[in-house]
Amino acid sequence: KNEVEQSPQNLTAQEGEFITINCSYSVGISALHWLQQHPGGGIVSLFMLSSGKKKHGRLIATINIQEKHSSLHITASHPRDSAVYICAAFAYNTDKLIFGTGTRLQVFP
Amino acid sequence: DGGITQSPKYLFRKEGQNVTLSCEQNLNHDAMYWYRQDPGQGLRLIYYSQIVNDFQKGDIAEGYSVSREKKESFPLTVTSAQKNPTAFYLCASSIRGLAGGPGSETQYFGPGTRLLVL
Numbered sequence: 001k002n003e004v005e006q007s008p009q010n011l012t013a014q015e016g017e018f019i020t021i022n023c024s025y026s027v028g029i030s031a032l033h034w035l036q037q038h039p040g041g042g043i044v045s046l047f048m049l050s051s052g053k054k055k056h057g058r059l060i061a062t063i064n065i066q067e068k069h070s071s072l073h074i075t076a077s078h079p080r081d082s083a084v085y086i087c088a089a090f091a092y093n094t095d096k097l098i099f100g101t102g103t104r105l106q107v108f109p
Numbered sequence: 110d111g112g113i114t115q116s117p118k119y120l121f122r123k124e125g126q127n128v129t130l131s132c133e134q135n136l137n138h139d140a141m142y143w144y145r146q147d148p149g150q151g152l153r154l155i156y157y158s159q160i161v162n163d164f165q166k167g168d169i170a171e172g173y174s175v176s177r178e179k180k181e182s183f184p185l186t187v188t189s190a191q192k193n194p195t196a197f198y199l200c201a202s203s204i205r206g207l208a209g210g211p212g213s214e215t216q217y218f219g220p221g222t223r224l225l226v227l
Contacts, residue, residue, distance in 0.1 A: 004151065031213060041197055043218035086151070090212035096168070097212025099151030 003027050004089050006100040013107050019074040021103045023087035030092040032070050034061050037084040037102065046072070046085075077107045112136065113219035115200050120224045122187065122194060130185045130222045132200035139205055141183035142216065145169060146197040155198075158183055187224060198222045 004025045013019055023032070034046040047054050047061040049070075054061050058077075063070040074081055084102040091098055113134045122128045134141065143155040154167030158177040172191025177183050183202075187194045201216040 002151075033212070033215070035218075041199075041221040041223070043199060043201075043221075045215045045217065048215050088152075088212065095212070097154065099153075101149060101151050 002100070003091075004087060004098045004100040006087055006103050008103060009101070011103055011105045013077050013105070015078055015107055015109050017077050017107075019077050019081070019105065019107075021072045021085050021105070023070045023072070023100055025068050025070075025089040025098070027089060027091040027098065028093060029089045031090040032063055033088040033090070033097070034070075034072050035086040035088065037086060039083070043086070079107045079109050082106045113200060113202055113217055115198075115219035115222050117222060118220070120222055121227050122224060123227050125189045127186055127188050128224070130187070130198055130200075130224070132183045132185065132219060133181055134202045134217075135181060136202055136217060137180070138202035138217070139180070140203045141177070142201040142203075143167075143173075143175065143183070143185045144199045144201065146199060152199065155185065194224055195226050196224060198224060
């Protein structure tokens, strides 16, 4: 079992829908990252959070440390949001960043 | 514009050949990282450097080598000892590095190099 699990693996949506991507982890962490990988391969860091909630534009990331779970929400989704979304947990006992395998999101007009 | 550049975008390696992937950043970041991405797997750390003239092995360093002679540059050499080099390679950097391990702060990624074996 991977230490960082994402669900779903693939997600399709119609433009305007509210999207939720989930990330569960089994290690103790000091930070959790959400990344966006575009079809060309480039990766952009969206959020780094250790508690609560962060918002940037239409993107919202939340984390529940007790439940070892984080979610990435996209409001009013748009075709340009189509990408692979990756969560990565920074494990404090090993100082390692453990990556999930990603959620592939396709938003259709 | 500040950022990270990687070259080439595609690289072909013949059997037994060493190849070097370039990574340059003008963000004035201390820390730099190399990751490997394979289909269906999460990114895996190959090497990282928290300061010039110093670097540490990541989880899958075997068959790879790096140097960090300048703050701006962190080239990765894929040696002939790496038996399965076909993958997508990503370079990243972060501001401080020495504040914690690789992952303790936001990382900025380059566009990647896809390495294929002939």
